[in-house]
Amino acid sequence: MTLVIDCHGHYTTAPAAHNEWRDAQKAAFKAGAEPPPYPSISDDEIRETLEKNQIRLIHERGADMTIFSPRASAMAHHVGDQKVSAAWARVNNDLIQRCVDLYPEIFAGVCMLPQSPAADLRASVEELDRCVNELGFIGCNLNPDPGGGHFNHPPLTDEYWFPIYEKMVELDVPAMIHVSGSCNPGLHATGAFYIAADTIAFMQLIEGDLFGRFPTLRFIIPHGGGAVPYHWGRYRGLADMLKQPSLDSHLMNNVFFDTCVYHQPGIDLLADVIENKNILFGSEMVGAVRGIDPTTGQYFDDTKRYVDALDISDAERRAIFEGNARRVFPRLDAQLTARGL
Amino acid sequence: MTLVIDCHGHYTTAPAAHNEWRDAQKAAFKAGAEPPPYPSISDDEIRETLEKNQIRLIHERGADMTIFSPRASAMAHHVGDQKVSAAWARVNNDLIQRCVDLYPEIFAGVCMLPQSPAADLRASVEELDRCVNELGFIGCNLNPDPGGGHFNHPPLTDEYWFPIYEKMVELDVPAMIHVSGSCNPGLHATGAFYIAADTIAFMQLIEGDLFGRFPTLRFIIPHGGGAVPYHWGRYRGLADMLKQPSLDSHLMNNVFFDTCVYHQPGIDLLADVIENKNILFGSEMVGAVRGIDPTTGQYFDDTKRYVDALDISDAERRAIFEGNARRVFPRLDAQLTARGL
Numbered sequence: 261m262t263l264v265i266d267c268h269g270h271y272t273t274a275p276a277a278h279n280e281w282r283d284a285q286k287a288a289f290k291a292g293a294e295p296p297p298y299p300s301i302s303d304d305e306i307r308e309t310l311e312k313n314q315i316r317l318i319h320e321r322g323a324d325m326t327i328f329s330p331r332a333s334a335m336a337h338h339v340g341d342q343k344v345s346a347a348w349a350r351v352n353n354d355l356i357q358r359c360v361d362l363y364p365e366i367f368a369g370v371c372m373l374p375q376s377p378a379a380d381l382r383a384s385v386e387e388l389d390r391c392v393n394e395l396g397f398i399g400c401n402l403n404p405d406p407g408g409g410h411f412n413h414p415p416l417t418d419e420y421w422f423p424i425y426e427k428m429v430e431l432d433v434p435a436m437i438h439v440s441g442s443c444n445p446g447l448h449a450t451g452a453f454y455i456a457a458d459t460i461a462f463m464q465l466i467e468g469d470l471f472g473r474f475p476t477l478r479f480i481i482p483h484g485g486g487a488v489p490y491h492w493g494r495y496r497g498l499a500d501m502l503k504q505p506s507l508d509s510h511l512m513n514n515v516f517f518d519t520c521v522y523h524q525p526g527i528d529l530l531a532d533v534i535e536n537k538n539i540l541f542g543s544e545m546v547g548a549v550r551g552i553d554p555t556t557g558q559y560f561d562d563t564k565r566y567v568d569a570l571d572i573s574d575a576e577r578r579a580i581f582e583g584n585a586r587r588v589f590p591r592l593d594a595q596l597t598a599r600g601l
Numbered sequence: 602m603t604l605v606i607d608c609h610g611h612y613t614t615a616p617a618a619h620n621e622w623r624d625a626q627k628a629a630f631k632a633g634a635e636p637p638p639y640p641s642i643s644d645d646e647i648r649e650t651l652e653k654n655q656i657r658l659i660h661e662r663g664a665d666m667t668i669f670s671p672r673a674s675a676m677a678h679h680v681g682d683q684k685v686s687a688a689w690a691r692v693n694n695d696l697i698q699r700c701v702d703l704y705p706e707i708f709a710g711v712c713m714l715p716q717s718p719a720a721d722l723r724a725s726v727e728e729l730d731r732c733v734n735e736l737g738f739i740g741c742n743l744n745p746d747p748g749g750g751h752f753n754h755p756p757l758t759d760e761y762w763f764p765i766y767e768k769m770v771e772l773d774v775p776a777m778i779h780v781s782g783s784c785n786p787g788l789h790a791t792g793a794f795y796i797a798a799d800t801i802a803f804m805q806l807i808e809g810d811l812f813g814r815f816p817t818l819r820f821i822i823p824h825g826g827g828a829v830p831y832h833w834g835r836y837r838g839l840a841d842m843l844k845q846p847s848l849d850s851h852l853m854n855n856v857f858f859d860t861c862v863y864h865q866p867g868i869d870l871l872a873d874v875i876e877n878k879n880i881l882f883g884s885e886m887v888g889a890v891r892g893i894d895p896t897t898g899q900y901f902d903d904t905k906r907y908v909d910a911l912d913i914s915d916a917e918r919r920a921i922f923e924g925n926a927r928r929v930f931p932r933l934d935a936q937l938t939a940r941g942l
Contacts, residue, residue, distance in 0.1 A: 410751045415787040446756040451839045452804035455828045456797035463793035483835075487796045487828030493864025494824075497890035497901040498792045523834025529870045549838035560838040 262578045263601060264564065265585040265592075266318070268436065268482055268518045268542030269326035269367075271356060273309045275301050278355060282334070282348065289340045298351050306358055313546050315366060321543075321564050327589065328356055329370035329401050333449050335440035338408030342379040349374035349387055357395045365599070368592050369397040370436070373424070375406040377413070381423045388424065392431045398591040400428070402435040402479075404461050409444030409453055416461055417468025425474050434478035434516075434588050437461045450548035458486025462515070466499050466507070471514045478514050478588050480540060484521035484530050492533040508535075516588055518542030519563045519580070522549055524556075527566035536576040540584050541567055603919045604942060605905065606926040606933075607659070609777065609823055609859045609883030610667035612697060614650045616642050619696060623675070626689065630681045639692050647699055654887050656707060662884075662905050668930065669697055670711035670742050674790050676781035679749030683720040690715035690728055698736045706940070709933050710738040711777070714765070716747040718754070722764045729765065733772045739932040741769070743776040743820075745802050750785030750794055757802055758809025766815050775819035775857075775929050778802045791889035799827025803856070807840050807848070812855040819855050819929050821881060825862035825871050833874045849876075857929055859883030860904045860921070863890055865897075868907035877917040881925050882908055 277299040285295040318326060330352035337345055353371045360367045371391035373384035391397040402424065405411050414420045416437070428435060439457040440449075447453040458481050471477060481488070488495055496507055504510050517534060520542050521527050530539060542563065549560045558565055567580055586593035618640040626636040659667060671693035678686055694712045701708045712732035714725035732738040743765065746752050755761045757778070769776060780798040781790075788794040799822050812818060822829070829836055837848055845851050858875060861883050862868050871880060883904065890901045899906055908921055927934035 410753065411785055411787055412751065413787065444752055446752055446754065446805060447801060448804045448808055448839075451807065451836065452801040455800050455832060455835075459796050459800070459828060460788060460793040463789045464787060466792065467789055484831065487800060487831060490825065490828060490831035490867050490870060491796060491862060493862065493867060493894060493901050494796075494890055495792065497863055497892050497894065498789075500892045501890060521832060521834065522838055523874070525870050525873050526831050526834060529831060529866050532866050533864070549835055549842060551838050551841045553834060553838065560834050 263325065263582040263596070264323040265541060265582055266323050266326040266543050266545070267480065267540040267585050268520055268544050269314060269328045270331045270544070270547060271328060271359065272331045272546050273313045274331065274355060275305045275309055277301050278351070281351070285344060285348065286339060289344050295347065301355075303358070303362060306362060310359060310363065315363065317545055318366065321562055323564060325366050325368065327370055327398065327585070327592070328359060328367040330356060330372045332401065332438050333441040335372045335401070335403060336408070337375040337403050337406035337440055338377055338443050340376070342374070342376040342383055345376040346374040346383050346387070353387065353391050353395065353397070360396070368589070368595065369395060370399040370401060371397050372401050373403070375403050377407045381421065385423050385427045388427050388431065388433070392433055392591070397433075398589045398595070399433045400435050401438045403439055404437055405439050405457055408440065409442040409447045411460065415464035415468065417464055417470045425477050429474055429476055432476070432590050434480060436480040436482055438482055454483055454548070455486045458483050459488060462486065462488045462495065465511050465515065466495060466504060467502065471511065478516065480516045480518060480588065482518045482520055482542065482544070484519060484526060485517035485534070489517065489530045489533050512538055516540050516584065519567055520544040520561070521566075522560040522563070523553070524566050524569060527563065527570065531570050531572060536572065536579055537584060539580050540588060541581045604666065604923040604937070605664040606882060606923055607664050607667040607884050607886070608821065608881040608926050609861055609885050610655060610669045611672045611885070611888060612669060612700065613672045613887050614654045615672065615696060616646045616650055618642050619692070622692070623689065626685060627680060630685050636688065642696075644699070644703060648703060651700060651704065656704065658886055659707065662903055664905060666707050666709065668711055668739065668926070668933070669700060669708040671697060671713045673742065673779050674782040676713045676742070676744060677749070678716040678744055678747035678781055679718055679784050681717070683715070683717040683724055686717040687715040687724050687728070694728065694732050694736065694738070701737070709930070709936065710736060711740040711742060712738050713742050714744070716744050718748045722762065726764050726768045729768050729772065729774070733774055733932070738774075739930045739936070740774045741776050742779045744780055745778055746780050746798055749781065750783040750788045752801065756805035756809065758805055758811045766818050770815055770817055773817070773931050775821060777821040777823055779823055795824055795889070796827045799824050800829060803827065803829045803836065804839075806852050806856065807836060807845060808843065812852065819857065821857045821859060821929065823859045823861055823883065823885070825860060825867060826858035826875070830858065830871045830874050853879055857881050857925065860908055861885040861902070862907075863901040863904070864894070865907050865910060868904065868911065872911050872913060877913065877920055878925060880921050881929060882922050
């Protein structure tokens with residue numbers, strides 16, 4: 261039997277008290293004061309937010325588990341400073357740990373990092389170490405534009421990022437490349453910023469040789485890889501023009517795309533042009549697009565249906581639903597193996 | 602017989618003297634001096650650059666004509682100031698006119714605009730008027746991020762842009778939404794900036810109601826619409842979440858995508874999810890990707906092959922090759938009709 265592992269879920273339904281604390285933290289920063297203590301949130305409150313939402317949908321849609329991280333759009337690394345970001349990341353990651361502890365068979369934890377535009381990555385390295393070694397997390401989300409929508413940070417191939425890559429390699433955990441909320445009025449977060457950033461990240465990797473330096477580093481580029489599979493000919497051609505190796509050897513041992521593409525033709529194209537070993541099932545549920553597609557009568561983000569409908573072999577489908585996730589997240593594989601799965 | 606009209610060609614092979622003048626102009630700006638006079642370029646020089654390149658490929662690939670504009674990556678609106686940009690736009694547009702005058706059956710002119718990051722659009726309105734009324738041009742390229750890669754300009758729905766829209770409506774000419782070179786080391790021009798900007802532009806249009814205000818305004822979003830067709834489910838779902846009308850009525854009477862997608866599966870998806878009335882044949886030739894696809898043995902940017910291979914009716918193919926371009930560019934239609942075509 262295949263496990264169906266959703267590699268891309270965020271805690272978008274966190275208890276109100278958690279979000280209220282964030283508001284208080286931001287107000288305190290503005291006022292030059294200390295934030296109030298983090299509120300007490302009961303297990304029952306957490307259970308309610310999950311059972312009504314993510315867990316209900318996981319069961320309804322026939323999945324088994326979700327790799328779960330803090331709400332991406334609320335990471336908002338551009339807000340405050342390093343200290344604000346560190347405190348916010350810590351309480352978010354601790355809250356994810358509580359979800360995992362309450363439902364260890366359903367959730368595996370992925371952390372947000374306390375990035376901050378003007379800071380180096382030391383705090384992020386420390387938080388990643390804590391989350392993996394103390395909380396049992398299996399990966400992280402890395403924001404390639406912590407400034408929030410003006411792309412002022414160096415490309416992902418720049419040595420600015422190397423400290424976090426070194427820690428990821430040491431811990432053998434992957435990162436999902438995932439921007440957060442936009443502070444740019446021209447960039448809608450989930451409709452423009454996310455998809456643009458995914459595409460930009462892939463092109464940065466084409467231009468450099470990051471995996472020559474870090475051969476075991478692994479990235480998931482979410483939202484079906486942004487525009488990349490649709491423009492796969494352009495990217496193969498640009499690699500050639502830039503005298504880089506073919507994408508297969510240059511990037512595709514290290515880069516993976518999820519299936520957060522919300523219609524059948526998109527998933528069909530993804531599975532057609534990208535080797536199935538590079539595709540991880542994901543839905544970003546409950547997330548960016550919550551409605552029902554009038555052309556199908558099904559939820560846009562019920563991406564399992566699209567994968568089920570692919571004209572591929574059972575072995576390929578198992579790879580997309582389970583095998584690739586276990587390969588990209590070895591710590592998940594170890595946890596599942598320990599549970600006899 | 603169908604005319605095959607390529608809606609997206611740039612003069613990427615302009616004579617060296619033209620590019621050398623640009624270098625001199627930039628150096629003069631830096632030095633606070635006046636640029637040298639624009640050089641004399643002979644008709645033969647222009648003929649040679651076109652006959653060896655664009656015209657040769659138009660004939661080899663079985664197209665008939667190209668809607669031709671100055672090299673997009675060299676517009677570089679972020680360089681210099683309004684005066685620099687105005688002078689550069691004028692000599693570029695005049696050079697396009699010379700191409701059209703030399704080969705009136707092969708080229709139709711589209712102008713670049715003298716945008717400049719800190720300026721309003723008055724100079725652009727004047728240049729568009731000159732190019733259409735004096736030079737016989739049929740459209741313009743509008744840069745949504747004249748700052749060159751940090752997306753600091755207001756969204757396309759903002760009234761900042763209204764003066765150029767008013768002039769476009771008055772003249773009944775469309776704009777291709779097209780950024781230029783990137784001054785952001787994280788954004789490769791043709792691999793990241795172009796595709797990101799295309800996607801961002803579409804999402805800006807979803808969020809607003811620009812075509813409620815300008816019902817006859819028409820945009821071509823190039824490079825196959827960026828990521829949009831691949832994520833068509835996401836955009837339909839986001840329009841729904843944002844309580845906007847369906848994309849069909851909200852945008853798709855005014856927005857068109859070209860076929861600059863450099864592999865068959867991408868073009869297949871484009872024609873599958875986007876109504877064929879919204880697709881214009883384009884190749885961006887000689888342009889972003891100049892090599893041969895080793896999987897097909899053909900040029901990546903020979904997009905006519907992909908359109909020829911689509912499983913669509915002859916009437917639909919005629920629309921993509923000719924009819925839609927004549928509808929989106931009424932001044933082209935008038936010119937062709939006057940020639941008995």
